[in-house]
Amino acid sequence: MKILKPKFLYYIIELLELSPNKSILVLFCLFSISIYVFFRFSSIESVTAQATPVVEGTTANVTVSGYLEYINVWCAPVNFTAGEGRQPGREVPKVNACNQGWITINMTENTNVDWNVSMNASDLISVSGNGAPIPPSQMEVWSDCAGGTPLLPTTLDYGLIQICTDIARDASVDVFFNLTIPIAQYNDTYDGDIWIHVNSSLAQPGEGSNRTWYGPDNTTVTIIQYIEFWWNTGTTPIDFATLTPGTSAIATDPSIGPNGGFPSNMTNGDNTNIFIDIYILGTDLECLNDYDACWNSPLLTPPGIYNISIGPNGNLTYSNATSAATWPDIIKFVNYSYQAPPYEGDFENWHHVPNYTDVSSFWNISIPSNAEQGSYGGDITAKAVDEGTAP
Amino acid sequence: MKEQHLKILVSMALVGICLVSTVNALGLGPLKLDITIEKGKETELVEYIGVLNPETKPIHVTASVTGSIAEFVIVDPQEFDMPAGPGIGTGEPRPAQDVKVIFKIPRELPENKYTGEIVFTQQPVEGGVLGTAVQLGVKVDLNIGQMAKAEFPLYVTIMIVVLVIALIASIVMVNVRRYYE
Numbered sequence: 001m002k003i004l005k006p007k008f009l010y011y012i013i014e015l016l017e018l019s020p021n022k023s024i025l026v027l028f029c030l031f032s033i034s035i036y037v038f039f040r041f042s043s044i045e046s047v048t049a050q051a052t053p054v055v056e057g058t059t060a061n062v063t064v065s066g067y068l069e070y071i072n073v074w075c076a077p078v079n080f081t082a083g084e085g086r087q088p089g090r091e092v093p094k095v096n097a098c099n100q101g102w103i104t105i106n107m108t109e110n111t112n113v114d115w116n117v118s119m120n121a122s123d124l125i126s127v128s129g130n131g132a133p134i135p136p137s138q139m140e141v142w143s144d145c146a147g148g149t150p151l152l153p154t155t156l157d158y159g160l161i162q163i164c165t166d167i168a169r170d171a172s173v174d175v176f177f178n179l180t181i182p183i184a185q186y187n188d189t190y191d192g193d194i195w196i197h198v199n200s201s202l203a204q205p206g207e208g209s210n211r212t213w214y215g216p217d218n219t220t221v222t223i224i225q226y227i228e229f230w231w232n233t234g235t236t237p238i239d240f241a242t243l244t245p246g247t248s249a250i251a252t253d254p255s256i257g258p259n260g261g262f263p264s265n266m267t268n269g270d271n272t273n274i275f276i277d278i279y280i281l282g283t284d285l286e287c288l289n290d291y292d293a294c295w296n297s298p299l300l301t302p303p304g305i306y307n308i309s310i311g312p313n314g315n316l317t318y319s320n321a322t323s324a325a326t327w328p329d330i331i332k333f334v335n336y337s338y339q340a341p342p343y344e345g346d347f348e349n350w351h352h353v354p355n356y357t358d359v360s361s362f363w364n365i366s367i368p369s370n371a372e373q374g375s376y377g378g379d380i381t382a383k384a385v386d387e388g389t390a391p
Numbered sequence: 392m393k394e395q396h397l398k399i400l401v402s403m404a405l406v407g408i409c410l411v412s413t414v415n416a417l418g419l420g421p422l423k424l425d426i427t428i429e430k431g432k433e434t435e436l437v438e439y440i441g442v443l444n445p446e447t448k449p450i451h452v453t454a455s456v457t458g459s460i461a462e463f464v465i466v467d468p469q470e471f472d473m474p475a476g477p478g479i480g481t482g483e484p485r486p487a488q489d490v491k492v493i494f495k496i497p498r499e500l501p502e503n504k505y506t507g508e509i510v511f512t513q514q515p516v517e518g519g520v521l522g523t524a525v526q527l528g529v530k531v532d533l534n535i536g537q538m539a540k541a542e543f544p545l546y547v548t549i550m551i552v553v554l555v556i557a558l559i560a561s562i563v564m565v566n567v568r569r570y571y572e
Contacts, residue, residue: 031557035550083439087420090443091484183482226420228445229525230479269445270480271418281526356480381512382415383526386422391528 065204066113068211071196074104077218078139078194080179085224088185089271092221094177102143105196106172107211113202114148116165117173120197121156124190124219131186131223139219140178146171160197183271184355185223192219227276228269229384232358246369265358266382272355276384279350279391285376292374352387416476417452417513418443418485419527426494427534433498440492440529442511443485444473451514454490458507460531463500465493466509494533505533 075098080086082095093101105117119141123133142153145164148171154161167173196213203209268276287294350359383391419442428434444450450473454466468490477483492509508528 028558028561031561032554035553035557084421084424087418087441087443087485087487089418089445089482089485090441090487180484224421225423226418227422227527228418228443228485229416229527230445231415231523231525267479269416269418270482271443271445271485274422379524381524381526383528385528389422389530 064112065208066200066202067110067208068113068115068198068200068203069108069110069208071198071211071213072106072108073196073213073215074098074106075100076103076215077220078103078177078215080177080181080219080221081189085187085189085222086181087226088181088223088273089183089226089228091178091180094179102174102176104172104174105198105213107169107198111169113200114169115167115198115200116148117163117167117175118160118197118199119156119163119175120158120160120195121219122158122193124192124221126186127189127191131188131190132182134179134182134185134190134192134221136192138180138182140180141175143173143175146173148173156194179221181221181223184273187223187225187273189222190220191217194218223273225274225386226272227274227384227386228271229276229278229382230267230269231382232265232267243367245367245371247367264361266350266361266384267358268353268355268384270356275352275354275387277351277387277389277391278353278359279383279385281381281383281391285378287372288375288377292372294372294374294376296372415513415523415525416444416446416450416479417511417525417527418445419511419529422527422529424492424529424531425534426532427536428494428496430500430502430535430537431498432496434494434496436494436496438492438494440490440509440511442471442473442488442490444476444487445479445485446476447478448475449473452488453512453514455510455512456507457510458531459505460494460507460533463494463496463505463533464507464509464531465495467491467493496533496535500535502535502537505535507531507533 077097078094079096080092080094082092086092094103095101097103107115121136121139123135124138125133136156136158139156140153141156141161141163143150143164145152146167148164148167150164151162152164154163163175164173194215196215197210198212199210201209266278289295353359385391419440421440424438426436426438428436442452451470452473453470455469456464456466471488471490473488474486476485490511508530510526510528512524512526514524
């Protein structure tokens with residue numbers, strides 16, 4: 001029995017006999033090592049030997065033809081998204097990959113002729129299918145062509161657009177990209193394809209003179225929700241005639257100011273890509289001049305019973321609404337100051353406003369009977385929010 | 392009669408109110424920021440909000456922060472001028488200002504949801520004593536949550552189990568051997 005034991009096991013057993021604690025340790029280490037050895041050597045790759053042809057001594061004439069090997073493109077994709085995304089109606093550079101506004105194009109080392117580069121691109125297509133395609137003509141490219149001849153700047157197209165000619169064989173060309181996002185482009189992510197073509201008249205005709213790099217979904221941009229909101233300068237200022245205490249009037253008198261203030265239009269801009277709701281916030285009316293009688297009691301009325309009211313809808317016309325009493329449905333009173341909201345809103349026609357749409361506001365003021373003589377003024381702020389969102 | 396009229400007119404207050412506007416337009420996006428940060432981790436996070444001027448005149452914009460996020464959020468710049476834009480209906484790109492929003496979250500901030508708004512108000516650059524203005528805002532939800540629990544990959548777990556079994560087997564083997572001796 002003793003003869004059958006391998007010699008090293010004999011030593012191990014001897015060791016175990018000396019100390020039980022050490023024997024536990026040794027067995028555990030042996031087991032761990034065996035697991036390591038098993039996994040380590042089970043993944044050995046096979047090696048294939050290659051025969052080297054033996055060349056007999058002779059002479060030969062060799063002509064090396066012009067050749068374009070392969071295109072290398074660095075810092076792709078052409079991603080225009082920064083942060084949460086981009087606003088419509090904005091010109092933006094490529095970002096992200098390599099944190100740079102450009103891609104770099106060069107040829108692999110066996111290229112032995114100067115080369116030219118062209119590009120073309122597809123539409124950027126809305127991932128959800130809800131946005132209109134962004135055509136490649138919205139993308140502008142330019143480069144210094146690394147000593148070659150620039151044919152730039154230019155916009156991309158579905159067909160080939162020449163970018164540079166006569167680029168040195170070992171040069172690297174940086175090509176910059178800008179995207180002009182169309183006005184009111186729908187909030188979504190858009191992806192498109194881009195092709196880079198390299199050719200050379202010095203190369204042997206055939207595949208080696210004309211190479212193409214294809215980047216599927218390599219142009220991309222995410223467009224965020226965006227509001228553009230106007231209080232039209234063409235319908236402001238909102239002016240009122242000189243009034244006597246205890247009377248009211250609509251801001252309708254064209255002789256008061258350049259616009260007369262009736263109606264005063266707010267617009268959901270042409271670049272907004274969502275529906276909006278409009279709210280109003282006003283300050284108190286305060287006496288403006290220290291030489292007026294109102295200077296000693298500067299507020300027109302105590303806060304909270306403020307008397308500018310706004311008519312709600314576009315059906316209201318000058319002819320059928322000569323005072324607040326004749327206005328249909330909701331009349332909103334503008335209360336309080338910036339520091340003390342709430343905003344006023346929820347006007348029927350100031351809700352779910354599509355882009356490029358005017359909303360008319362109609363203004364009426366009632367002067368308290370005890371108002372002091374003087375000129376008063378205040379501020380009105382109009383706030384546009386995503387439909388259904390609190391102001 | 393004439394004197395009486397004059398008396399009434401003089402005794403009546405003469406009130407002129409005008410709400411004057413020079414330039415009122417503003418563009419803004421994104422309209423919402425949702426941010427989640429692990430509790431117990433001191434974090435500085437930067438987001439950008441784009442403000443655009445569609446109006447054909449320069450505008451002046453001020454930014455402020457409201458709500459429970461206000462103590463963690465810094466807006467830079469808080470006030471800025473923008474050059475004239477192309478106007479409505481032109482389809483041309485708008486001049487833009489990227490406003491940096493820095494969230495400085497202290498380590499000791501308790502787990503909670505903090506909300507607020509970054510408000511941008513366009514002020515008239517020039518013009519009357521009184522004015523109208525337009526305002527847009529970015530709603531912010533800041534969630535301070537639990538730390539993520541670390542999970543080992545399956546193969547690591549298996550290796551550990553195998554090694555523990557090997558350790559136990561070794562102990563058993565030694566003890567059995569000692570017993571038979």
